[in-house]
Amino acid sequence: MDERTVDIVLVGVGNLGRRLIKLLADKVAYLKTRYGIAFRLIGVADSRGVAHDPAGLDPEIVVRIKNEGRSVGEYPNAGQMNVTATELVREVKADLLCEASPVHLKEGGEPGLSCIRTALSRGMHVVTPNKGPIVLAYQELVDAASAHGVKLRFDGTVAGGLPALYLGMRDLRGAIIERIEAVPNVVTGYILDLLAEGTRWEDALARAQESGHLEADPSWDVDGWDATAKLVILANAVLGFPAKLEDVKQEGISGISPKKIRSEAARGQVIRLLAVAERTKDGRYTLYVGPKALPTNHPLGRLGSYELGVVYYTDIYGTITAIIDEPTPLPSAATMLRDILDIYIVD
Numbered sequence: 643m644d645e646r647t648v649d650i651v652l653v654g655v656g657n658l659g660r661r662l663i664k665l666l667a668d669k670v671a672y673l674k675t676r677y678g679i680a681f682r683l684i685g686v687a688d689s690r691g692v693a694h695d696p697a698g699l700d701p702e703i704v705v706r707i708k709n710e711g712r713s714v715g716e717y718p719n720a721g722q723m724n725v726t727a728t729e730l731v732r733e734v735k736a737d738l739l740c741e742a743s744p745v746h747l748k749e750g751g752e753p754g755l756s757c758i759r760t761a762l763s764r765g766m767h768v769v770t771p772n773k774g775p776i777v778l779a780y781q782e783l784v785d786a787a788s789a790h791g792v793k794l795r796f797d798g799t800v801a802g803g804l805p806a807l808y809l810g811m812r813d814l815r816g817a818i819i820e821r822i823e824a825v826p827n828v829v830t831g832y833i834l835d836l837l838a839e840g841t842r843w844e845d846a847l848a849r850a851q852e853s854g855h856l857e858a859d860p861s862w863d864v865d866g867w868d869a870t871a872k873l874v875i876l877a878n879a880v881l882g883f884p885a886k887l888e889d890v891k892q893e894g895i896s897g898i899s900p901k902k903i904r905s906e907a908a909r910g911q912v913i914r915l916l917a918v919a920e921r922t923k924d925g926r927y928t929l930y931v932g933p934k935a936l937p938t939n940h941p942l943g944r945l946g947s948y949e950l951g952v953v954y955y956t957d958i959y960g961t962i963t964a965i966i967d968e969p970t971p972l973p974s975a976a977t978m979l980r981d982i983l984d985i986y987i988v989d
Contacts, residue, residue, distance in 0.1 A: 645678050648986060649696075651685035651734050651766075653727040653757050654742035655708050657854070658771060658798075659686075661975035662740060663701045669979070677987050685734045687727035689743075691715015694722075694734055728756045732764070738985070740978055741770040745862075747871065747887075751775045762786040762794065769981040771798030771974065773871045777887065780878040795981035796879075800872045801826040803973020804966040805980070806952040810880030817956040819881060822919040824952040825942050826872040828968055829855040829863050830895050830915040834933075835947040837900045838907040854971070865894035866915060869931045873917040881919060883927045893932035911935040912943055 652659055666673075666681050673679055685694045686704055690713035693699055699720060707714055715723035731739060739761035743754045751774035758775050761768050763786065770776070775783060776796050787794040800806045801824065810819065825831060829850050836846040847864075850856035862868050870890045877885035895915055906913055916934040919927045936943035941963040942951045951965040966973065 645674060645680055646986070647680045647682055648738055648982075649682050649684045649736045650738050650740055651687075651731060651736045651761075652683060652740045652742065653687045653731065653753070654744070654772070655686060655688045655704065655714060656742065656744070657971055658975045658978070659740075659742040660705050660708055661972060662742065662978050663705055665972075665975060665979055667701045677983065679983075679986055681982070684736055685730050686714045686717075687725075687730045688714050691721055691723040692725045692727065692730040693717035693720045694730060695720040696735070727753045728760055731757045731760045731766075736766055738767045738769065738982065740982075741768060741772055741775070742978070743772060745772060745774040745871070747774050747777065747867070751778045755779060758783060758794075759786065762790050762792060765790055765792055767793045767795075767985050769795045769978050769985070771796070771977055773799045773868075773875065776878075777871045777874050780875070781884065793985045795984055796875070797981050797984075798974060798977030799875050800824075801950045801952060802828060802966060802968045802971075803977055804950050804952065804964055804968075805977075806876070806964065807879055808984075809952070809962070809964055810876065810954060814880075814954060814956060814959055814962070817958050818921070819919075819954055819956050820921045821955040822876055822880070822917075822952065823942060823955075824869075824873070824876065824917045825914045825945055825950055826917055826952070827863055827869045827915055828948055828950055830869070831945060831949070832947045833864070834895060834898075834903060834913050834915075837898075837903045838913075840900075840904070843896075843900065864896050866892045866931045869915050869917045873919060873929055873931055876917075877919055877927060877929060881927055883919075885927070885929055890929040890931055892930075895933050898933050906935040909935075911937050912945065914942060914945060916942070 682698045693714040715721040754772040755775040877883040918930045941953045948969040954962045
């Protein structure tokens with residue numbers, strides 16, 4: 643089998659970015675044998691600098707620099723401090739952009755949105771788990787990819803490693819989707835289960851942060867913004883419904899009393915932050931995110947603390963449920979590999 647080399651630029655070297663680098667390094671032999679493809683990291687950017695070498699950067703050096711709390715701009719002989727990610731994408735000659743910077747919805751999806759726009763305009767394929775650009779500029783980016791003859795993949799923006807988007811966009815073709823129910827945020831389930839066990843709210847948040855699932859500012863998750871963003875992406879990509887954040891009726895989990903949570907648990911019900919899209923008579927959709935007590939006979943009613951799920955109710959394929967157990971962030975990082983292979987591997 644002839645081997646193909648794909649040159650990659652990675653923007654964002656946080657937990658997901660570093661896991662992708664390690665995953666590609668660990669899978670070198672398998673990817674070559676199974677698919678005849680090799681990936682070469684030629685550019686990388688964080689918030690303080692960039693590194694670029696057309697011959698390839700050493701993944702171990704990149705990861706070591708970041709684990710030491712330094713910038714990739716300090717990469718020996720290839721790093722530059724105070725150069726932005728967008729500038730790197732604008733100048734580098736690469737086949738593919740992996741955009742894994744923080745979401746930053748309040749900052750207009752930057753720097754991810756500008757990086758993706760630039761890459762698409764230069765004829766690069768793009769893979770991203772970054773919800774911000776897809777929520778804020780879905781149709782623009784899809785149209786730009788089509789206009790420049792490249793592919794945009796973003797399966798990792800919804801429900802961690804669960805292929806919720808692929809299932810809805812590809813495998814349910816031809817169906818009218820009457821309803822989507824999803825538990826797309828893992829950390830809220832973890833917190834709710836701790837509260838059901840009698841843990842105090844402050845202690846539950848602290849444990850979620852210690853586990854690495856919850857950011858120092860918990861509002862993005864507990865106030866429902868993460869689930870809302872994911873529902874907006876499902877609506878646009880799967881339902882063809884041009885939803886925006888303001889179209890979602892949103893409620894987080896911070897308003898639920900621990901007594902209520904324990905009461906529902908005693909009845910055998912589990913409370914989860916549920917995202918729902920419901921088809922109306924005129925063919926549009928109403929969108930809602932909020933906590934809901936689910937009985938054990940509900941497809942999502944037996945989700946564990948680290949499980950995510952989606953249920954599609956369709957006119958011709960019946961009801962389809964997909965669930966993932968994701969105790970670590972590895973599956974979320976692996977979605978980028980899945981998207982990359984979807985671009986380059988033709989069965």
